[in-house]
Amino acid sequence: MSLAPRAVLVHRRTAYAQTVARHGTPGAADFFLRTRGRSLAELEEADEQQRRALAAVAAAVPPDWRTGTVERADLPRFLFAPEDVVVVVGQDGLVANVAKHLAGQVVVGIDPAPGRNAGVLVPHRAADTADLLRRSVSGATCELRTMVRARTDDGQELHALNEVFVGHRSHQTARYVLTAGERREEQASSGVVTGTGTGATGWLASLARGLGRGPGGAALPGPTDPALAWFVREAWPSRTTGADLTAGSLTGPPGADPLTVEVLSDELVVFGDGLEDDRLTLSRGQRMHLDVSPRRLALLR
Structure with missing residues (x-):
């Protein structure tokens, strides 16, 4: 009996999460940014976009599939299996970060913030995840990048x-x-x-x-x-x-x-x-x- 496919969701910490971690609290981070003419709100909006995208992708994984999640910093320690379908939720650069750890697994690139990212390697929307996952295991043609x-x-x-x-x-x-x-x-x-x-x-x-x-x-x-x-x-x-x-x-x-x-x-x-x-x-x-x-x-x- 063959294993059910596993959808591995790859993401990275947002600028909002990194900034709050650096300053200790959202209030301290916002104060620091405001003294420099910026606001934490703009980072928070992008963070919320990614959270919504990750939630939509996770909800779209078929119930008979297995799931896994890995953050960018943990990629060198994560073991990808041959039957994995790798769903990258983030910017184009995150696809490059994960590519070096793969051996032919299908990659689905999801853009959590359409209009902000170039979308060359993450051309899809979170709402299309269910269809994309079905296609990924049904012999769909992939673009094979050198x-x-x-x-x-x-x-x-x-x-x-x-x-x-x-x-x-x-x-x-x-x-x-x-x-x-x-x-x-x-x-x-x-x-x-x-x-x-x-x-x-x-x-x-x-x-x-x-x-x-x-x-x-x-x-x-x-x-x-x-x-x-x-x-x-x-x-x-x-x-x-x-x-x-x-x-x-x-x-x-x-x-x-x-x-x-x-x-x-x-x-x-x-x-x-x-x-x-x-x-x-x-x-x-x-x-x-x-x-x-x-x-x-x-x-x-």
């Missing part, structure tokens, strides 16, 4: 939906040898960013514009293209370092022609999608390989 993988020479891996950063912990000078295909260069820079088509609308787009790429320049990959783009941040030439190998693309199946970083600093860190606390640490002499991930985000449309 992810990026970072692999160390000692077997550690990190996957990300938007981009992976390799560099110094404090974003100061990182020293390394970069290898892309037949080209190899020792560099000193503020880090290397490798991203997907999903990330091409964020940090990757900013880096592309800075190097004269992006709109009007070299095309970045699309969200479902099995390709990545990479950029070196602020490389500078010296007697021992170069600044010619600063951008490129990676295509092909996982493991094919990766971008390789050989560490020359005492320590570099690797993190994905802006989550610096969930990182890998590299020491001098280690190698990091960046390529298309074998995982893909299965986003229900």
Whole structure:
């Protein structure tokens, strides 16, 4: 007998909850904000929107399904099962936060505040949850978004939906040898960013514009293209370092022609999608390989 599906609701603490926790009470938080020309009421409204959305989503889960709830901060410790349907209630970035912990589970993105969020990865409304959950287990077509993988020479891996950063912990000078295909260069820079088509609308787009790429320049990959783009941040030439190998693309199946970083600093860190606390640490002499991930985000449309 197969297990019933489990709907896992993913959310994050709202700005209201974080602000009240920081100041101790709602009154103290409101006083602090008012002295700076703001009001706690605007944060409270968004908090209430999310509460209503979470309640509507929970109520829409079929009675014969199992349910689970996980907050963003607990994602690294949460075990997702193969039969889970992951319902993300929040902003687009929360989908990226959860993607690295999945292995093909269907993701349903719910926007709790339509009009406030971009809604690219959370295109649905809470009122549509019941229908979306039925579709998620009935063979509905999902949009399969490419992810990026970072692999160390000692077997550690990190996957990300938007981009992976390799560099110094404090974003100061990182020293390394970069290898892309037949080209190899020792560099000193503020880090290397490798991203997907999903990330091409964020940090990757900013880096592309800075190097004269992006709109009007070299095309970045699309969200479902099995390709990545990479950029070196602020490389500078010296007697021992170069600044010619600063951008490129990676295509092909996982493991094919990766971008390789050989560490020359005492320590570099690797993190994905802006989550610096969930990182890998590299020491001098280690190698990091960046390529298309074998995982893909299965986003229900």
